[in-house]
Amino acid sequence: MSHYPALRLRRTRASGWSRRLHAETVLTPADLVWPLFVVEGKGVEQPIASLPGVSRWSVDGIVARAKEARDLGIPCVALFPYTQPDRRSDDGREALNPDNLMCQAIRALKDAVPEVGVLTDVALDPYTSHGHDGLLDAAGYVINDMTAEVLVAQALNQAAAGADIIAPSDMMDGRIGLIRDALERDSHINVQIMSYAAKYASGFYGPFRDAVGSRGLLKGDKKTYQMDPANWQEALREVELDLDEGADSVMVKPGLPYLDIITRVKDAFEAPVFAYQVSGEYAMIEAAVAAGAADRDAVVLETLLAFKRAGCSGVLTYHALHAARLLAG
Ligand code: PBG
Numbered sequence: 001m002s003h004y005p006a007l008r009l010r011r012t013r014a015s016g017w018s019r020r021l022h023a024e025t026v027l028t029p030a031d032l033v034w035p036l037f038v039v040e041g042k043g044v045e046q047p048i049a050s051l052p053g054v055s056r057w058s059v060d061g062i063v064a065r066a067k068e069a070r071d072l073g074i075p076c077v078a079l080f081p082y083t084q085p086d087r088r089s090d091d092g093r094e095a096l097n098p099d100n101l102m103c104q105a106i107r108a109l110k111d112a113v114p115e116v117g118v119l120t121d122v123a124l125d126p127y128t129s130h131g132h133d134g135l136l137d138a139a140g141y142v143i144n145d146m147t148a149e150v151l152v153a154q155a156l157n158q159a160a161a162g163a164d165i166i167a168p169s170d171m172m173d174g175r176i177g178l179i180r181d182a183l184e185r186d187s188h189i190n191v192q193i194m195s196y197a198a199k200y201a202s203g204f205y206g207p208f209r210d211a212v213g214s215r216g217l218l219k220g221d222k223k224t225y226q227m228d229p230a231n232w233q234e235a236l237r238e239v240e241l242d243l244d245e246g247a248d249s250v251m252v253k254p255g256l257p258y259l260d261i262i263t264r265v266k267d268a269f270e271a272p273v274f275a276y277q278v279s280g281e282y283a284m285i286e287a288a289v290a291a292g293a294a295d296r297d298a299v300v301l302e303t304l305l306a307f308k309r310a311g312c313s314g315v316l317t318y319h320a321l322h323a324a325r326l327l328a329g
Helices: 016-022 059-071 101-112 144-161 175-185 206-211 233-244 256-268 279-290 296-310 320-328
Strands: 032-038 045-047 055-057 076-081 117-122 165-168 192-199 249-253 273-277 314-317
Touching: 032 059, 032 101, 032 320, 055 059, 059 076, 059 101, 059 320, 076 101, 101 117, 101 144, 117 144, 144 165, 144 175, 165 175, 175 192, 175 233, 192 233, 192 256, 206 279, 233 249, 233 256, 249 256, 256 273, 256 296, 273 296, 279 296, 296 314, 296 320, 314 320
Parallel strands: 032 055, 032 076, 032 314, 076 117, 117 165, 165 192, 192 249, 249 273, 273 314
Antiparallel strands: 045 055
């Protein structure tokens, strides 16, 4: 009985109701985190050429976007600032300014749309004049321990403004434990940490660097701190360390080229795993759509569902609003 013709796997696929009934994985708007780029001013929208369909918004626009997200059931937005060149410095000290653009946006969101979670990126690259995520020594190497201290201060600055999830994306060793300790000491016991635990030195971040204005500034690459795409065992070690240090959830980044990492992490740890479908992945889909090579709605929903199937609790994606609209029907 366990083979053809009695066994026909096409039987359950024969109608829409049956495919729905047998779906092993579902995608809902509650699985999505929407990354947003913040710029100074009021009533400002700046389209980003390399990310067609994505703009930088001034704080008022960010609040409007978060309301759209809420109305479509998206639980959380992620914030990234475009820092004016005159506020960038070698040490990225603008990251610690309690009134920087990031903090203004966090406060405005928590004031106007408190029911939407706010995830904030911890790393110095939007604030440094050299585009690296930390402090450089004379040879241009990112200094781990001094950078980690600054990241702690950056995280506390964001938490004080009202951030719900602190998401360190810098890949310094030891920073999760240091940030967790500091949050506890500062009474931010319910501020979560989503660690960019397995973040690879990827060619897919280009449009993001345009969006935060660091592409032209970046000297060299980030290979001395971000992971080698050749490695998967090292990803498990990164995840284990970050969970031990107090991360509430971990992220794998980029997304689609690293689905194997997501599944390995999910198999090895009983912890929430998120993926970041990054800017270059978004741009690749949009380029395929523009070339007539792909149907946007189909590939957006298919790629996001693939993250769920691989083991993700949720996905950071620039397609979040579009996907939520499609899911709303
Ligand atoms: C900064 C950071 C980057 C991204 C998220 N946080 C870029 C980088 O590491 O150079 C990339 C996100 C994307 O490409 O969409 N540390």
